Amino acid sequence: MTNKLLKISDLDIALPEGSERNLAVEKLNIDLSPGETLCIVGESGSGKSLTARALMGLLPAPHVRVSQGKIEFCGEDLTKATEPRMRQIRGSEISMIFQEPMTALNPVMTIGVQIDEIFRFHAAMPQRARRLRAIELLEDVQLPDPKQIVAAYPHELSGGQRQRAMIAMALALEPKILIADEPTTALDVTTQAQILKLISDMQAVHKSGVLFITHDFGVVADIADRVAVMQYGRVVETGSVDKVLNKPEHPYTQALIASVPSLVPRTPRTRADQIVLSAKNVQKSFGGGKSFFGLGKPNRFVHAVKDVTLDLRHGETLGVVGESGSGKSTLARCIIRLLDTDSGKIMLDGVNICDLNRAEMRPWRAKIQMVFQDPFASLNPRIKVGQIISQGPMIQGADRKTAEARARELLEIVGLDVRAFNRYPHEFSGGQRQRIGIARALALNPEILVADEPVSALDVSIQAQILKLLDEIRERMNLSMVFITHDLRVAAQVCDRLAVMRYGEIVETGATREIFEAPQHSYTRDLLAAVPGQNWDRQATSY
Amino acid sequence: MREFWSRFSRNRQAVLGLVILGLVVFVASIANLIYPNDPFLYSRFPLSGPGENGFLLGSDSIGRDVAAGIAHGAKTSLLIGLIATLAAVFIGLVFGAFAGYYGGLVDDILMRVTEVFQTIPSFIFAILLVAIMKPSIESVVIAITVVSWPAVARLVRGEFLSLKNREFVQACHTLGMGDFRIMLAEILPNCLSPIIVIGSLMVATAILVESGLAFLGLGDPNVMSWGFIISDGRSMLRVAWWICTFPGIAILITVLAINLVGEGLNDALNPRLRERS
Numbered sequence: 001m002t003n004k005l006l007k008i009s010d011l012d013i014a015l016p017e018g019s020e021r022n023l024a025v026e027k028l029n030i031d032l033s034p035g036e037t038l039c040i041v042g043e044s045g046s047g048k049s050l051t052a053r054a055l056m057g058l059l060p061a062p063h064v065r066v067s068q069g070k071i072e073f074c075g076e077d078l079t080k081a082t083e084p085r086m087r088q089i090r091g092s093e094i095s096m097i098f099q100e101p102m103t104a105l106n107p108v109m110t111i112g113v114q115i116d117e118i119f120r121f122h123a124a125m126p127q128r129a130r131r132l133r134a135i136e137l138l139e140d141v142q143l144p145d146p147k148q149i150v151a152a153y154p155h156e157l158s159g160g161q162r163q164r165a166m167i168a169m170a171l172a173l174e175p176k177i178l179i180a181d182e183p184t185t186a187l188d189v190t191t192q193a194q195i196l197k198l199i200s201d202m203q204a205v206h207k208s209g210v211l212f213i214t215h216d217f218g219v220v221a222d223i224a225d226r227v228a229v230m231q232y233g234r235v236v237e238t239g240s241v242d243k244v245l246n247k248p249e250h251p252y253t254q255a256l257i258a259s260v261p262s263l264v265p266r267t268p269r270t271r272a273d274q275i276v277l278s279a280k281n282v283q284k285s286f287g288g289g290k291s292f293f294g295l296g297k298p299n300r301f302v303h304a305v306k307d308v309t310l311d312l313r314h315g316e317t318l319g320v321v322g323e324s325g326s327g328k329s330t331l332a333r334c335i336i337r338l339l340d341t342d343s344g345k346i347m348l349d350g351v352n353i354c355d356l357n358r359a360e361m362r363p364w365r366a367k368i369q370m371v372f373q374d375p376f377a378s379l380n381p382r383i384k385v386g387q388i389i390s391q392g393p394m395i396q397g398a399d400r401k402t403a404e405a406r407a408r409e410l411l412e413i414v415g416l417d418v419r420a421f422n423r424y425p426h427e428f429s430g431g432q433r434q435r436i437g438i439a440r441a442l443a444l445n446p447e448i449l450v451a452d453e454p455v456s457a458l459d460v461s462i463q464a465q466i467l468k469l470l471d472e473i474r475e476r477m478n479l480s481m482v483f484i485t486h487d488l489r490v491a492a493q494v495c496d497r498l499a500v501m502r503y504g505e506i507v508e509t510g511a512t513r514e515i516f517e518a519p520q521h522s523y524t525r526d527l528l529a530a531v532p533g534q535n536w537d538r539q540a541t542s543y
Numbered sequence: 544m545r546e547f548w549s550r551f552s553r554n555r556q557a558v559l560g561l562v563i564l565g566l567v568v569f570v571a572s573i574a575n576l577i578y579p580n581d582p583f584l585y586s587r588f589p590l591s592g593p594g595e596n597g598f599l600l601g602s603d604s605i606g607r608d609v610a611a612g613i614a615h616g617a618k619t620s621l622l623i624g625l626i627a628t629l630a631a632v633f634i635g636l637v638f639g640a641f642a643g644y645y646g647g648l649v650d651d652i653l654m655r656v657t658e659v660f661q662t663i664p665s666f667i668f669a670i671l672l673v674a675i676m677k678p679s680i681e682s683v684v685i686a687i688t689v690v691s692w693p694a695v696a697r698l699v700r701g702e703f704l705s706l707k708n709r710e711f712v713q714a715c716h717t718l719g720m721g722d723f724r725i726m727l728a729e730i731l732p733n734c735l736s737p738i739i740v741i742g743s744l745m746v747a748t749a750i751l752v753e754s755g756l757a758f759l760g761l762g763d764p765n766v767m768s769w770g771f772i773i774s775d776g777r778s779m780l781r782v783a784w785w786i787c788t789f790p791g792i793a794i795l796i797t798v799l800a801i802n803l804v805g806e807g808l809n810d811a812l813n814p815r816l817r818e819r820s
Contacts, residue, residue, distance in 0.1 A: 380733070391718065
């Protein structure tokens with residue numbers, strides 16, 4: 001045994017009978033040395049999270065269990081360790097950071113108490129020392145004003161701060177291995193960059209091995225020493241980060257890497273100057289309303305969209321980018337009249353659609369349609385796919401036969417089998433559902449498509465397919481598109497022009513290429529600087 | 544449907560409940576065949592024990608056949624339970640759907656009205672209503688409906704509140720669909736499962752309330768029901784135990800069976816709880 005911290009050999013994890021496949025993880029062989037970062041990359045369902053849980057002894061037994069193989073931690077086989085021994089190991093020798101810091105922290109306990117628990121369970125320390133150590137830890141993860149944060153509840157912290165607190169807890173006892181299961185997926189890109197830096201700083205100090213689970217190749221490029229690529233429960237390729245990212249051997253790895261959108265903006269399309277939609281000084285705020293009889297607390301007042309002005313030209317794709325809470329989704333819903341604006345104008349074909357009431361709006365609905373973010377929430381589970389697509393035209397006055405014929409045609413256009421017509425949405429995968437959502441939006445022959453994060457819930461290879469599809473139908477149907485996204489890589493590949501939003505305001509607009517090459521506003525510069533994997537991109541383009 | 548049945552049948556208790564309920568319904572439906580005579584018809588043999596003088600479950604103080612009463616009473620109990628529940632579900636659905644879908648002032652007004660009904664203890668309220676309206680089948684059904692719809696309204700409101708902001712409902716708005724169509728065709732089918740579950744349990748409660756009212760002498764005097772037999776035999780509990788006992792057991796078994804079926808429906812229709820066992 002060399003000085004490997006962790007050596008997993010021939011690990012099989014069995015799924016309950018009747019699952020899609022028998023083994024969640026099959027013949028897994030990976031190892032980890034001190035001070036090393038191993039990234040496990042894979043799409044959803046590849047078994048990467050279950051591998052992490054197996055290490056911690058946290059598989060949802062008895063349904064899912066290790067059926068074969070060894071997990072050797074410093075020479076000790078964890079699959080045979082007793083529960084008391086596992087409890088000792090968890091937290092003190094191997095610790096874990098979870099994806100969603102809000103649910104991983106107990107909402108009714110202060111951060112201080114939660115850190116304190118670790119010391120109480122694992123180390124004999126007097127209370128005062130424990131508290132000092134907790135404050136020290138919070139200082140280490142660069143949280144502002146640790147003394148206050150010790151007494152704070154999780155909901156009082158921002159997402160990034162919570163994740164920092166989680167890291168502080170994970171590192172409290174200087175574990176030999178830190179497992180990070182998609183720790184930055186729920187965070188904004190600027191926060192993500194800070195957290196990634198923090199993890200690698202902490203690793204340098206503590207010399208721990210980090211097992212980093214992610215689906216994002218940009219993150220891999222920034223943080224990994226070695227990479228293991230997983231597909232359907234098997235590791236299809238392992239190697240140094242340079243080798244896997246730049247000279248991938250396995251076809252699956254090659255396909256995955258080819259699907260990662262490049263940061264080099266697309267060549268802008270020649271476009272007409274005719275403006276199809278324009279928003280002028282749009283304002284939207286929430287809350288501030290009074291409750292019944294004016295009793296009780298008034299709701300919190302949020303100014304979600306402040307004085308936004310934009311133009312959409314014929315045939316172009318306008319990207320609206322920003323982090324969570326920037327008001328980009330609210331803006332999209334105002335444009336499509338799902339929300340009423342407080343003031344301002346939205347001009348469509350020379351008419352201010354904000355002035356129209358619901359009945360007057362109905363004929364205008366056909367001109368502007370929306371593709372939603374979550375393919376699982378955006379289709380009614382009780383209605384058959386054919387009906388979902390054909391009900392739009394029928395509401396607009398088409399007869400059933402024409403509408404259904406159109407629906408079948410659209411299924412083909414979005415790349416689905418016509419047999420999908422008589423099935424329910426739950427029989428389809430996320431990518432297929434998103435295609436159905438696109439078909440529904442196209443059924444009315446819209447002139448404008450508003451896409452609200454249409455690919456952010458999808459795996460990277462599916463994401464590439466959907467983006468390609470959107471591009472095709474845009475050309476084919478001569479659409480203009482408003483594309484809302486938080487992902488600058490996607491924006492670079494899809495959008496002709498960009499509008500960058502922060503705190504409800506548009507801070508910068510311009511051609512995508514210009515913004516990427518010479519951002520004017522400091523916030524845009526920060527955003528661009530935070531995109532993970534930039535060095536890798538630069539290398540890739542130099543080939 | 545097949546998938547639903549396989550999930551439902553995995554719960555043995557629920558299947559047992561369904562079998563018992565089936566038996567009760569069967570007895571109620573053939574009551575006129577096995578006991579063609581009026582259950583109020585009295586005979587020359589008062590207070591016969593079970594098995595005596597040809598009475599399977601004995602006779603009461605004026606010689607009425609307890610078994611015949613139970614068979615005919617089953618019809619009354621099930622019918623009242625079913626009709627009252629359907630009416631309550633309908634009213635609750637309308638109140639809850641509008642309150643949840645429109646929110647704001649509509650919600651405030653409808654929910655305050657609902658709360659007025661909820662603040663009064665339901666059984667006492669039912670007694671009051673029947674006493675005001677004169678005891679009859681209709682007044683009992685009305686009373687049970689009035690006391691049980693607020694629970695449905697609350698449930699439906701909650702479901703509509705959470706469903707109306709789902710993306711698929713928003714997608715319908717962008718297609719220009721009208722409010723009523725969205726409520727009926729899009730949202731309602733998605734909250735049917737909890738309504739079916741609460742409805743099945745309400746049938747059981749309705750049967751209990753009806754029996755309670757009849758026991759207090761507030762049932763329809765011209766219609767045989769389980770509560771009526773019990774109320775009639777109450778004063779003779781020590782000399783003729785069978786008069787109260789058998790209809791009591793009938794109520795117990797029926798309510799238990801409905802509750803088991805309701806639980807089974809809940810497990811089968813509620814996918815989040817499915818993992819529990």
